[in-house]
Amino acid sequence: MNATTSPTLTPIVKLLMRNHIWVFLALTIVVFSSASPYFLTVNNLGNVLTQAAFIGILAIGMTMVMIDGEIDLSVGAILALASALAIGLQDHIGIWPAVFAGFLSGAALGFLNGTLVALSGMHSFIVTLGGLIGIRGLVFIYTGEDALMVSDFSYTDYPEIYLGPVSLTAMIFFGLALFFQWVLSSTRHGRETYAVGDNIEAAHDAGINIKRHKIINFTLCGALAAVAGILLSMRLGTAEPNAGKVWELWTIIAVVLGGTRLKGGYGSLWMTIGGVLTLAVLRNGLRLLNTPNYVELMVMGSVLILALFIDKLLSRREA
Amino acid sequence: MQTDLKAFLRRHGLLAGFALFLIGVALIADGFLTPGNIFDVLRQVSITGVMAIGVTFVVITGRLDLSVGSMLTLLTVIVVDQHNVAGPGLAIALTLVAGIGIGMVNGVLVGLFGLNALIVTLAMLSFLQGLVLFYSGGSNVNVQNAQSTWFAVFGRRDLFGVPVPALIFLITAIVAAFLLNRTIFGRQVFAVGGNETAARFSGIGARWTVFRAYALSGLTTAVAAIIMGSRVMGAQNTIGQGYELTVLAGVILGGTSLLGGSGSIWRTVLGIAMLGFIQNGLLLLGYPYYVQWLVTWAVIILAVWIDLGAKRGRILA
Numbered sequence: 001m002n003a004t005t006s007p008t009l010t011p012i013v014k015l016l017m018r019n020h021i022w023v024f025l026a027l028t029i030v031v032f033s034s035a036s037p038y039f040l041t042v043n044n045l046g047n048v049l050t051q052a053a054f055i056g057i058l059a060i061g062m063t064m065v066m067i068d069g070e071i072d073l074s075v076g077a078i079l080a081l082a083s084a085l086a087i088g089l090q091d092h093i094g095i096w097p098a099v100f101a102g103f104l105s106g107a108a109l110g111f112l113n114g115t116l117v118a119l120s121g122m123h124s125f126i127v128t129l130g131g132l133i134g135i136r137g138l139v140f141i142y143t144g145e146d147a148l149m150v151s152d153f154s155y156t157d158y159p160e161i162y163l164g165p166v167s168l169t170a171m172i173f174f175g176l177a178l179f180f181q182w183v184l185s186s187t188r189h190g191r192e193t194y195a196v197g198d199n200i201e202a203a204h205d206a207g208i209n210i211k212r213h214k215i216i217n218f219t220l221c222g223a224l225a226a227v228a229g230i231l232l233s234m235r236l237g238t239a240e241p242n243a244g245k246v247w248e249l250w251t252i253i254a255v256v257l258g259g260t261r262l263k264g265g266y267g268s269l270w271m272t273i274g275g276v277l278t279l280a281v282l283r284n285g286l287r288l289l290n291t292p293n294y295v296e297l298m299v300m301g302s303v304l305i306l307a308l309f310i311d312k313l314l315s316r317r318e319a
Numbered sequence: 320m321q322t323d324l325k326a327f328l329r330r331h332g333l334l335a336g337f338a339l340f341l342i343g344v345a346l347i348a349d350g351f352l353t354p355g356n357i358f359d360v361l362r363q364v365s366i367t368g369v370m371a372i373g374v375t376f377v378v379i380t381g382r383l384d385l386s387v388g389s390m391l392t393l394l395t396v397i398v399v400d401q402h403n404v405a406g407p408g409l410a411i412a413l414t415l416v417a418g419i420g421i422g423m424v425n426g427v428l429v430g431l432f433g434l435n436a437l438i439v440t441l442a443m444l445s446f447l448q449g450l451v452l453f454y455s456g457g458s459n460v461n462v463q464n465a466q467s468t469w470f471a472v473f474g475r476r477d478l479f480g481v482p483v484p485a486l487i488f489l490i491t492a493i494v495a496a497f498l499l500n501r502t503i504f505g506r507q508v509f510a511v512g513g514n515e516t517a518a519r520f521s522g523i524g525a526r527w528t529v530f531r532a533y534a535l536s537g538l539t540t541a542v543a544a545i546i547m548g549s550r551v552m553g554a555q556n557t558i559g560q561g562y563e564l565t566v567l568a569g570v571i572l573g574g575t576s577l578l579g580g581s582g583s584i585w586r587t588v589l590g591i592a593m594l595g596f597i598q599n600g601l602l603l604l605g606y607p608y609y610v611q612w613l614v615t616w617a618v619i620i621l622a623v624w625i626d627l628g629a630k631r632g633r634i635l636a
Contacts, residue, residue: 120624121636123577127620129564134616140609211636246560249385249441256438294452301446308434308442 020310021258021274024303028278032285039288046165052280053173054079056273057228058251059258060173060180061110061221063272066255067184068217069197069264070124074113074131075225075251076244080139082106082229084239087148087155095155102233103226109135110222114215124218132248140241147240156237169231174273176224181269193217197264253300254279257307278303332629333574333586333622337593344600351603358482364595365484366391366543366550367562368588371569372495373539375587376532378570379499381512381579382429382436384533386421386443387540387566391559393451394418394544399554400460407470414548415541421447422537423530430529444563451556461553474550484546488588491542496584508532512579569594572619574626593618 016023033040058075065072086102093101109131116127150156161168184190192213195203204210233239258275260267282303286296327335345352370387377384394414401410421443428439462468476483499505507528510518519525548554573590575582597618598611628634 116620116624119635120620120627121631122620122623122627125577126571126623129568129571130616130619132564133568133612133619137609137612137616141607141613249444252438252441253445262435262437292452293457294449297445297449297452301442301444301449304438304442304445305428305434308438309432312432312434 017310017314021271021278025274025278025281028281028285032281032288036285036288039285042165044284046167048280048284049170050167051284052276053169054228054232055247055250055254055279056173056276057176057224058247059254059272059276060177060269061224062251062255063260063267063269064180064193064217065221066260066262067193067197067264067267068214069200070117070214071128071252071262072113072124072218072221073128073248074109074135075221076247077132077135077139078106078109078222078225079229079232079244079247080241081135081142082226083233083243084139084143084148084241086230086233087150087239088142090155091151099230102230103223106226106229107219107223110219111215113222114218117218118211118214143239143241145241147238149238153237156234159231159234169235172231177269177273184268189216194265250279253304257304259311261311332625334589337589341596344604348600348603351600356599358485360595360599361485361488362482364591365488366546367565367569368488368591369491369539369543369546370562371566371587371591372491372584373536374566375570375575375582375584376499376508377536378575378577379508379512379579379582380529380532381515382529384425384440384536385437385563386425386440386447387536388559388561388563389444389447389451390418390421390537390540391544391547391562392554392557393447393454394541395547395554395558396451396455396460398544398548399462402468402470402548403463407468411545414544415538418537418541418544419534420537422534425537426530426533429533430526455556457556459553459555465552470549472549474546484550487542487546491539492584492588499584504528504531509580565594568615568619572622
């Protein structure tokens with residue numbers, strides 16, 4: 001504890017604290033590996049990656065939106081709608097057009113969210129809270145109250161492509177995460193994202209078209225949610241109207257756990273990947289240990305608050 | 320004259336729109352604006368309504384409380400379970416204490432430690448749901464002597480022809496309005512939400528004000544849980560899931576700003592009542608129950624946008 005009380009931190013401690021999520025991830029992996037013989041197996045770790053991918057893909061869009069200083073609560077509902085359309089339209093227009101329609105619905109709803117935020121000046125929390133409620137209504141109107149099922153089960157074979165233990169779903173997650181990390185760190189749009197989130201007025205004065213910028217990020221967020229929904233429909237072969245319920249909350253938990261700040265201007269997809277993997281490892285490890293469901297929920301809550309304390313400690317030190 | 324109309328609409332546009340909606344539905348659907356149906360709606364909205372009143376205090380301080388849904392589940396499980404063990408009187412007392420206690424935990428983390436409200440209450444949402452499963456062991460609980468207990472009064476009985484839960488909602492609203500508008504605590508809540516730094520420099524204990532607002536939100540959720548337990552005479556492990564969003568939708572619809580510093584109890588009551596009458600009206604008109612969600616979406620966006628546009632003087636940002 002000496003390090004935290006001394007006025008200047010050594011660079012290595014600083015680096016570790018800045019990337020606390022990866023330290024935490026390493027710790028959980030060590031703990032679960034010693035606690036369960038089934039944890040550190042190639043098969044299980046492959047499973048963890050696949051399980052992480054769905055929340056992970058949602059978290060990519062959420063990270064972009066959150067660095068902007070906004071939030072998107074509608075991702076769970078968008079995921080459900082895209083998955084329902086991808087399955088429900090297959091019999092009418094064929095598999096790939098249906099998948100495309102699902103994708104388009106997500107992008108369109110994201111565009112709608114972004115446009116409403118940009119044009120009205122309402123807080124995105126309100127806009128997307130409305131969206132969460134309304135889009136879920138759309139899902140139910142489309143599916144009725146029963147799950148839709150694929151008629152041609154070859155559809156569920158698409159994600160069954162493996163590179164070693166890594167499924168196609170997981171590869172898509174990492175591919176997308178890497179691509180958007182590149183967007184954030186190496187493109188004009190990425191730099192603008194940090195600028196807008198850090199100081200919106202300065203960004204405006206610097207000539208950034210803030211409305212257009214936010215609409216783009218919300219559209220990306222919606223489109224990514226649709227991708228997660230389509231992959232989920234391929235994995236399950238069914239689309240439940242209640243799919244993805246409260247996933248927006250898990251997504252926010254994963255992103256914040258990684259260290260991206262709700263206030264905007266700070267964060268990265270490296271952090272988000274760390275948060276997503278930590279969440280998945282915790283869930284998987286606790287289940288392997290046969291702990292009851294409530295432990296998982298309570299651990300998650302506690303870890304999240306712990307992460308907030310660490311973040312507060314860090315930002316105070318930097319100030 | 321025209322500016323008078325504008326000023327009136329600016330202030331009471333929501334009410335006017337709501338009145339139009341009521342009249343419109345009443346013209347098409349039979350039995351909409353009858354005392355029986357109105358009381359039914361009030362009975363239905365009383366649970367979210369009581370919760371929304373406490374949450375309004377938190378929102379006016381510029382914070383959020385997403386934990387109230389899980390909290391409602393936990394407290395309903397507690398009141399129903401303790402009813403079988405300790406009897407209704409003790410069960411109610413215990414539930415109220417537990418509600419305030421959980422609210423105080425939120426208050427310590429957000430108010431005293433200054434952690435982000437959204438994340439803390441999100442963490443509590445998860446934690447409390449875990450606590451529910453821990454407490455109940457995953458099984459549903461039921462009141463054993465549902466036919467004979469006086470506990471039924473809170474959710475199932477009428478007083479002077481008015482449903483008791485609606486009366487509880489009304490009384491809670493009156494007490495809360497007094498608290499918000501006529502007491503020092505109420506002034507402090509507005510001050511903290513309006514400009515926290517200024518409030519702090521004026522010697523207002525901003526941290527403790529936030530702490531108290533969360534404790535109050537816990538208390539109203541406990542009252543809601545008592546109504547819920549009495550109405551259902553049982554509790555499933557997910558009984559309150561999603562309530563935090565409905566509650567927040569009602570508060571926002573009422574026009575309380577998420578940025579803090581403005582809002583009122585009667586507007587929250589109006590917002591919650593609107594959600595209830597929209598749901599009821601659409602059902603009476605024969606739409607499937609999920610169509611109300613679509614309408615709620617549109618109403619939230621329009622109401623908040625128009626409200627914001629009126630304050631700003633133009634509709635586009």
